[in-house]
Amino acid sequence: MSNAPVYDIDPATFWADPYPDLARMRAQTPVCFVPQLGATLITRRDDIFVNEKNVDVFSSDQPQGLMTVLMGQNMMRKDGDDHMHERRAIFPTVSPKTVKNVWKAQFEAATARALDRLAGQDRADLVKDFAMEVSAEALKSITGLTNMDWREMDRVSQGMIDGCSNYAGDPAVTAHCDDCTASIDRHISERMGALRSDPDLSLIAVQTQAGLDEAQMRANVKLAISGGQNEPRDAIAGAAWALLTHPQWLRAARAGDISWLQVFEEYARWISPIGMSPRRIARDHDLNGIALKAEDRLFFMFGSGNRDETVFARPDIFDPSQDIAPAISFGAGPHFCAGAWASRCLIAEVALPMLFERFTDIALVGDAPFGGWAFRGPLSVPVRLR
Template structure:
């Protein structure tokens, strides 16, 4: 039977910059097995968009996957009714109306306080000093874990992100992840006097079991901290390195939302989503065997030359509707509305408005392929 062609990678080079390898995969072997990752990769946008919806073949239920083993079985690792029930239970915390009417004002207040403290300094490292605390402050209120600081939220998120991408099986990475999940479980146990629209509160009100409440809180923190953090800093960097694009926003020809959506397409903060092959199937002339592992490479699909013109170019005027930045199908990101409001309606406009003369003050190294973003971003203003 035809098996997926094998594509070898250098893991360190792939972590530093996956885009050259992903472009070759799309051109030469769009469905390929990468031994270093122990998975079959889907790299073309339309294949990912179509196949992600076939949950009977590409199952999110992965009891032996790193996320389930380290963080508990959250709604992202469930299919069908089990997934739908938990998604419905969490919806009151994440609905567009809740975000607009309840959370947005709290996002603005936290962001203003952070900027008030930064403004007199004349410079900062944006990831650490702005993007991280803004994202963490938002998650504190949304989850209900207000006893944790933004820095504690960020540290727990990063430890979990590292843990679920630990395909090399490094013991110290797993240990940090397990310590972080234990901290979050304890915080959920201690959570009292909750905002009724917080994630812990709405799940308890819906009658979800304690292990599901905890697993879904950890899911929200693992994805809801790093993605906004990296997208806030990354979009700011993209605009500052493309001043013509920044002028389009300042002049009203484009919006902050346009800039964020294009950045999330161009450098996808969440670059892939894993699936378990639930039954034998064939896609694109490649036979897939049960219990194999598939990675849907969102970061590759978002640079698919068949869908996006000059996809390697940052262009906030392009149509980003085909983007896979928030996934597709039944597992489309539950926190998309909160992310869009926090980044495009609060953090980015307030950053550029309240720090006049904002400019780069050094290099901004990027890293990652499953999760990608700037490691640091030195800025100055005034």
Template sequence: MSDAPVTHIDPVAFRADPYPTLAQMRAHTPVTYVPELGATLFTRRDDIFAQEKRTDVFSSHQPDGLMTILMGENMMRKDGDAHQRERKILFPALSPRTVRDVWLPAFTAAATRILDDLAPHGDCDMVRDYAMPVSAEALKLITGLTNMEAAEMDRVSQGMIDGCANYTGDPAITAQCHDCTASIDRHIDAMIPALQAAPNMSGLSVQMQGGLDLKATRANVKLIISGGQNEPRDAIAGTIWALLTHPDQLQAVQDGRATWAQAFEEYARWISPIGMSPRRVAQADHVLGVNLAPEDRVFFMFSSAGRDEAHFDTPDQFDIFRDTGPAISFGAGPHFCAGAAASRALITQVALPLAFERLNGLRLAGETPFVGWAFRGPTKMPVEWDS
């Protein structure tokens, strides 16, 4: 078992706002065992950046991990050749060229339709009514599950994310996750004949074309959904909130002195939609003064890395003009997010500019609460505009 210094947390307070606790960890116990999570946390950016690449020790293969148990063994839970083989098969669906030529025009058309319906109303919940359907419609295309309603895509994604973060073992959360994965399987089964008849560039289709077995294909579609719905949804709404609460920086983007990409990258550093990535210790190791034993659980805290004082001045402040280069919001090692190009295109070339272009005088109309530490985002965001 890990002999790292022990840090106790209040799980409720940590879910409400993990950043003060993570700052204390970085300052005093940068590698620390948290009994409430049953894991050793790495909290400094450079340590995470270096150790994430040591897959012989910090393995993504976690047969007893929550993601594997609940969603199946996807490529994120494989290392080495097994991971690279599936990543290569899936790559055509998520490559920068496919994103540019296939998905970006479709993303734009879907977001435009959503705004056509939304704009006359003059108010909405930005999370539920804009960020959620924009993200879901994009994900329906990328996965190939065009037979799934946007609200169901959001529901099943949230159910899987809640299940994978259920380290306290709440049985109701586990049951909900199983219900969500069963829904995904039904939608996959319904789409297979259509995609056999008319293949396309979707994740389901390219895996079928690449000869990947159905069990692995199902698991990878669930992985795409778990990482491709809530995180872009939360980043779209969250970045809009950040800009509305920092009007001088919003003005800089609208004046052309900064870009939507700068705003998104800074938001992802500041309030990391994906806060951590788990690893299984595959072999005993002594690292950074800590002894780790086989089967220990490690969490690489990307959210903490984004606020590491060694790389970012005033890290608790939102500043689109800072250099976000050291941030590792999408990961740093061989498991760097395969959907990063699609996510960046959707958020910075479609969702953000179109929202501010179409919703004239967009402004906040109430409180915007944030929750989560493994995954973090706003739960609601009331806004209004001049219709």
């Protein structure tokens, strides 16, 4: 174990609001060991930005990591040539050109259907009644799992996310995660024949066409679902909440004084949907005088780096006009989120502008509780629709 200073947390408090603890870590112990998480945390933005690229030490290859054990060794848990080979294989699915020419129209159609169902209702929860469906329908298109109901897509995604952050080792959480991965495998099996005979640009099809073996294809589809449902869902509902609680920025977005992309990217900095990325220490390493030991577990705390007081002018304030070029919301190294273009399109070009165009006087009607530190988002966003 490393000799990093020990910082204790209350897990329930940290889940409800990690930002006070993260601010104290940045100020007092920017590299620290948290016994309750069994990991060393790096909390300052520049330390994360530099060290995430050093894959010889901070390795994504984690044979005993929860994601690998529960979902298979996907490309996110590989480094170097192995990672780049699979990243190139999936690029036709997630390229800016494919997003623009193929997926955007499908995103718009799914979002319009969700809004049509909300029309006529007086009240709704933007998480469960809008963002969940919009995100899941987009993911169905991208993965090729058009045979999966959007509610099941959300269920299996959340189940895997819960499993991959189950550092307390709750057996019920693990069992539920196993049930969710089994459901994905069944749905993949149902689609494989059709996508082999009539391939499209979906994730299943392009990986098969690229010659990836079936086990690898399945692991990468599970990765896409674990990272492609709850984060866009939470960002859509969360960014809408941010605008409704900061009406000056909603007026600015509607007037074109700021872009919807600025809204989304500032929200992703302020409330990072992906708050952490784990690594395995591959060999003994000295980091700023702290001795990291081989096989230690380490977390890059993106949610903390995105609120670093030494980097951002207004780190704790939602301000889409501020300079957030240094933000690391999608990562900073070779594992930069492959779905970034799809996320920007879905959220900034489709979901947010269509929501606020359809409901011109939408308003909050209650509190919007948030939760999570590894993955963070609103649990509900109750609104009046009009």
